[in-house]
Amino acid sequence: MSSRDELEKMTAIKLREIAKEYEQIVGTSGMKKEELVVAILEARGEPLFVVNKDEKSIACVKQQIRQTLKQRDSALEAKDRKKVSAVRKTLKRLKRQTRMLAGKKPKK
Numbered sequence: 008m009s010s011r012d013e014l015e016k017m018t019a020i021k022l023r024e025i026a027k028e029y030e031q032i033v034g035t036s037g038m039k040k041e042e043l044v045v046a047i048l049e050a051r052g053e054p055l056f057v058v059n060k061d062e063k064s065i066a067c068v069k070q071q072i073r074q075t076l077k078q079r080d081s082a083l084e085a086k087d088r089k090k091v092s093a094v095r096k097t098l099k100r101l102k103r104q105t106r107m108l109a110g111k112k113p114k115k
């Protein structure tokens with residue numbers, strides 16, 4: 008048995024093969040990958056965790072990323088290595104934050 012994370016790492020073709028093992032899952036050829044994962048989990052009786060994306064927060068963080076990119080460009084032009092390093096760390100943190108808000112990476 009695979010957990011949700013393991014199922015999400017599989018290709019849609021492999022997920023369709025797994026779904027064919029369960030009689031209650033029909034129409035697998037027309038399902039998308041996420042639909043296949045949910046159908047398999049439902050057939051197994053495993054709990055489903057639906058991630059609700061917070062679109063406003065993601066948009067706000069992406070705006071911060073755009074502003075930080077401008078700061079990085081100006082620091083690169085000025086050849087200020089310390090500033091560039093600090094801005095890159097900030098960018099990394101902001102990008103990680105967008106992934107967490109989108110539900111693609113679990114919080115530590």
